[in-house]
Amino acid sequence: MSTFKKTTLALALAGAALASTAQANEVEVLHWWTSGGEARAANVLKDLMESEGYGWQDFAVAGGGGETAMTVLKSRAMSGNPPSAAQIKGPEIQEWGELGLLGDLNGVADAEGWDELLPEVVADIMRYDGQYVAVPVNVHRVNWLWANPEVLEAAGVEMPTTLDELFEAGEAIREAGFVPLAHGGQAWQDATVFESVLLGGQGSEFYQQALVDLDPEALGGEQMIDALEDFKRTRELMDEGMPGRDWNIATVMVIEGVAGFQLMGDWAKGEFTAAGLTAGEDYLCAAAPGTEDAFTFNIDSLAMFRVTDDEELEAQQALARLVLEPTFQEAFNLAKGSIPARPDLDMSEFDSCAQQSLADFQRTAEEGGLVPSMAHGMAVRADVQGAIFDVVTNYFNDADMPAEEAAERMVSAAEAASF
């Protein structure tokens, strides 16, 4: 309880302290791109804005995967003084839209032809009530399998393309004396593995029904039980030192050749790059087993708040336009390890993993299989996501819970979370 009060107090103070309004002709952008590469990437946008004669007021809030930033944003919004733009993603955009706080980007979108430029699934997330309210910054792919080629060689296995192959390869790696699958026992990492396994075993159509549409029959059905059982089997591939381990520590296990594989989104690439490794040679990337025809995306976006001042509005519209322009898309995504949100860019600067990612992005956008990531808040609202996390992580860690029971709980989680 005291924590609650402390946070409320912090909220009130932050609201008061930060209540400096953006001047005309200037945008104030709240984001949490604060780590080295990300901060450089954000600076590109600032320079672009300034070269067009607009001001940029940086409002970076570090920490907690954006949790702190969202807390500050809420306090600003409550005090009636939101920034011009904020890093908000997925269904949360809809929640802010419902509150009537977001502005209208249809003008820019029409002029720039966003409807043609963006895949339909992505454009849907950026729209509230038929009008554009946000602009996508980048696309992360979540269903990746990372591997250390030396470990694979020592165990005499290839990159697996199906779940069965993954389990077989895992056995061989274990016998060769390595940890088959590096993992950190945190709820979101459990959920990341779960959604990749579910996608690999049951396909993107089922994924869409169960984890995006929350269809109770899919959530409680046979396929879900199969998916949960596959998921539990991956636990046998993990080491017992995993509780509470951070994802990047797990990545380091792959880098150092302690572990063979890791199932993680493409932000893991940042760790490989930082260690001076080259994609395709020193480390391998492939779609998570069984998911080469699917793409779970995690898209960062900037949502625009409603502004009244004409000059600020102009600057805000310019910001929206610049975010999708090739210059920024390329510079930002090279720094962040993700791929551009518009599929028509020249990708020669990017590494082989990113190129494959973009090719798959385009292909799945056309042929189907492009689905939002549940584990990363793109598919369902925060409360439902949290309830599903509870079921997934509890089932994964409880040796005695049968998959049938977990599936039942999954159904009630989807129901009970919404009020």
Add this chain to the structure above:
Amino acid sequence: MRDSLPMKNTSATPLGAGAKRSTPSGGLQAWLPRLVLAPSVAISLFFVYGFMLWTFVLSLTSSRMLPSYDFVGFGQYSRLMANERWWVASTNLMIFGVLFVVICLAIGSLLAILLDQKIRQEGALRTIYLYPMALSFIVTGVVWKWLLNPQLGIQAMVQSWGFESFRFDWITDPDMAIYTLVIAAVWQASGFVMALFLAGLRGIDDSIVKAAQLDGASLPRIYWRVVMPCLRPVVFSAVMILAHIAIKSFDLVVALTGGGPGYATDLPATFMYAHAFTRAQIGLGSASAMLMLGGVLAILIPYLYSELRSRKHG
């Protein structure tokens, strides 16, 4: 629990009472203390009691991401009662709270009695036992996380000595993980309890002990039947302080287990934080905060009652 402190400070104003008696002319002096205290009273009224009230109001609404005033009665409370994770958190608090308080008292009093035997280097030993209290729970949590990690800590060490079959992997076991919290918290707080008891022991009149010795009582018997009953107020304060620490525990869980494995080590405080701030369920979070407040009051009211009663008699 923190709320009670400003209250106590303001209610006990011996300064003001003294000033009035000693200087009859000092109208200002009589008012000065109240004037000086007024801002802090006003601030604590607003920020503590005002927000408490606001939390209660929010717990009756359907607030999600931002506070709203769409009242749904006690709907959030019934949702909370139907939430399995809340029950896990509450049960965990019971297990953690009881074990933490009892073990801390046992170890603390034992250490105090041993230190009280007029041994050499008592000061140094006392400092060593008291030092964990100087660490924040975050540090304790991280250190114990490493110690308890089966591949880094105690298990790995003992296995490397040749005891291959040795297992100590409670932190990975959902049924046992809650006890790792107890271990870390006891390590941190029992030195403090020892200091409390030691202070109490030093306050006991030597002649009572001597009288008991003359009557032929053995040392354990003296401690159990004579000294401990004298220390009742110390036990009482220790229990109160430890109970508060237990209910407030948040940082320890975050650092040590992150609520895991699964949510096996969730406590009401981490439950509340997760729901109010990361899961956009401010209404449900507020309801759980109110229930926690109820739990705190259930401990605090008997404490205040007995405090006030003993003051009246004294």
